[in-house]
Amino acid sequence: MTSTFSTATSNFAHTTTNSLANKEPESLTQPEQKSIPNALNQTTKTQENLSNWMPDVYLQNAVARALEISVSEITKEKMLKLKRIEIGHLEENLASLQGLEYATNLKKFEHYWDSKVSDYSCLEGLVQLEEVSLNGVNVTDENFPMMGPNIELLNLTAASVTDAVYDKITPLKSLKHIVFQLNPHITTIAPLGTLTELEQIYIPKCGVSDMTVIKQLPKLSTLPAGDQNIGTLAPAITITEKELNYDALKHEIFLPFSMMPQRLTNFDGYIPPFVMSNDPDQLSIEINSQQLPSTRLLVSHEGVTISGVSKEELASIEKINFRAKLDNPRSSYAKPDNYFIYSISRGTYSRSFQVEHQQKNGTVQVQYLDRNGHPLRASKYLEGEVGKRYDASTSEYKLALAGYRLDETQLPQNANGLFLVDKQIVRYIYKETPVNAQNxxxxxxxxxxxxxxxxxxxxxxxxxxxxxxxxxxxxxxxxxxxxxxxxxxxxxxxxxxxxxxxxxxxxxMKAPTNSVSSESKDDSFSEMMDKQVDHATTNSSGKKTTNSSRGKGQVLPKTGEKKKPSFQFFGVFLIGALGLDFIQKKRIQNDWE
Structure with a gap:
C-alpha cells in the first residue's frame, strides 16, 4: 500500500516486531512445555514422518523458512525453537495449520495473505503468543480463536469478522494495539472501552460512527479513523409517506438530515455536516433504485429537497437510498490532547428508507387489575398512528377506583411510548383501601x-x-x-x-352423688342435737340425765335438701320442751320418794 496510513501501519508493525524480537528468549524448560503432546517425549534419533503430524507442504515450507533449515530437518523438537512465523503470498494455497501446535514458544504469528485455512484452533494452546495477524476473508467470528492472556497486538485487516468478534477480544486484557482496517462490518469500538491498556487503534475504512468511547482509554495515543463507510450495511429504515414532507403545490419532497441516524460523532460530541453539493460524486439519491439527476436536488444545511415529484410518482415510491460524503477536513474538528495520530477525516454516510403509503394505526390497551391480576373495571384504549407517541399516564387513563389505591411500586414502564404495529398493554395494579369491618x-x-x-x-x-x-x-x-x-x-x-x-x-353439668358425705352431714347434726339435750337435762347437782327420745328411725334431711329456718327452730323448740317436761316429772318423783 502507498498511502500515508499504510506507511504508518507498516512502521507500527515493524516497531512492535523489533521490540519483541529484542526481548530475552525464554528457557526451553518453562512449565508450558508440559503441555507438549506425549509423542514429543518419545522422539527417537530416527527421523519422524513429517507428513503424519504436519501434512500441509505449504506450512512445512513456511516453518523451514522461519527456522532457516530444510523441510527434511523439521522435527517436533526443533519446533520448540520457532519464535516467529510469517505466512504470505507464497502460502496462498495453505489449507491447514496442523503441526503448529508443537511451536509452544511461538511469540509472533503473521498471516498476511488470503489462504484456504479455516481452522485456527491450534493458536489457542500457544500461550506464549504476543502478536497475531489474521488477515483475509477466511477469518470469521466463528473460527477466530480464543487466545491466551499475553496478546499485545492483534491485526484483523480485511477479515470477515463483525462486531460479534468482540466477545473473544475483550478478554485480552494485555492488548495494546488492534487493527481493524478495511472492514465495514465493524460499526463500533465501544466494547474496547474495557481494554484500558490500549495504546493504538487502527480502524480506517471501517463503518464506525461513534468515537466518544476513547475518553475511557487513558493510554490511547493513536487513532487513525478516516474514510469511515457509515451505514453501508445497515438495514433499511421504515418510514411513512407523511415523513417525506410532500408539498402538493410545489410537487416537492423534503428529506431532513435530522432523520438520518448514527451520524459520525467526534470524541467531544461534534457531528460533521454533509457536503453542500448536488454533485453525484458528493451526494446522490436513488428512488426505487433509479438515481435522480442532480438538477432535481437542492441541498441545504437542513436537508435535501427533491423537485418535480407528481402525486403519481409519490404513490409509487417504495425505497429511497441516500448517500453523501462528509464535510470534515482535518481543521474542522477537535483532536484529543497528547495524541500522536488522530484522524476522522473524509468518510461516507449511506442510508436506505422503506416507504409505507398505507398508514397503520397502533393500539394500546390500559388494564386495571388487583394484586391477583383480576380486572377491577373495563379496559380503556388508545389508538394512533404507528410511530407517534401515546401517553397513558394522564388522569384520563390513570384512574382512581373506589375502595382501591394505585400501587405506586408497580407503575407500568410503558405508560408512555410510541404506537407500534403490534398491540401493547399498559397495566395499572391496585391495592385494596383499608376499610373498617363490621364486628x-x-x-x-x-x-x-x-x-x-x-x-x-x-x-x-x-x-x-x-x-x-x-x-x-x-x-x-x-x-x-x-x-x-x-x-x-x-x-x-x-x-x-x-x-x-x-x-x-x-x-x-349434673351434680355428683356422694353417700359418704351425706352420712357425715347427718352425724354432725345428731351430735349438735345431743349437745343441746345434754345441756338441758343437767340438774343442779351437775348430774346429766339421758334422753332416749331420738331413735334410730329418725329421718334427717337428704343431701342437698333445703329446710326453711322456721321448721328448724320448731324442731329445736319441741325437743327442748320435752326435755324440760321430763326434768319436772323427775323432780316430782324424787319429792315423793
Missing part, C-alpha cells in the same frame, strides 16, 4: 339460649381473617360443658361489611 360478636348460651357469660367482640378491617376457636373466645365456663355437637360453622372466617354472630352452646 363479629361471640355469644355463650345454655340449652335454653340464655347468656351464661359476657359476650365478646372482634374488630378489624374488611378482608382480615378472624378465628374464635382459640381459648380467647372458646371459653371454659364453670358448671357447664361445651356442646361439641353444635359448634358454629362460622367460628372462623373473614371480616366483612356485614355484622356477624358466632354462638357457642353449652350444657349444664
Amino acid at each position: 363479629v360478636t361471640v355469644y355463650y348460651l345454655d340449652e335454653n339460649r340464655h347468656e351464661i357469660a359476657e359476650k365478646k367482640t372482634i374488630e378489624g378491617l374488611v378482608g382480615e381473617p378472624y378465628d374464635t376457636s382459640t381459648d380467647k373466645y372458646c371459653l371454659s365456663i364453670e358448671g357447664y360443658e361445651l356442646d361439641t355437637n353444635s359448634l358454629p360453622d362460622n367460628r372462623k372466617g373473614m371480616l366483612g361489611t356485614q355484622a356477624q354472630v358466632v354462638e357457642y352452646c353449652y350444657k349444664k
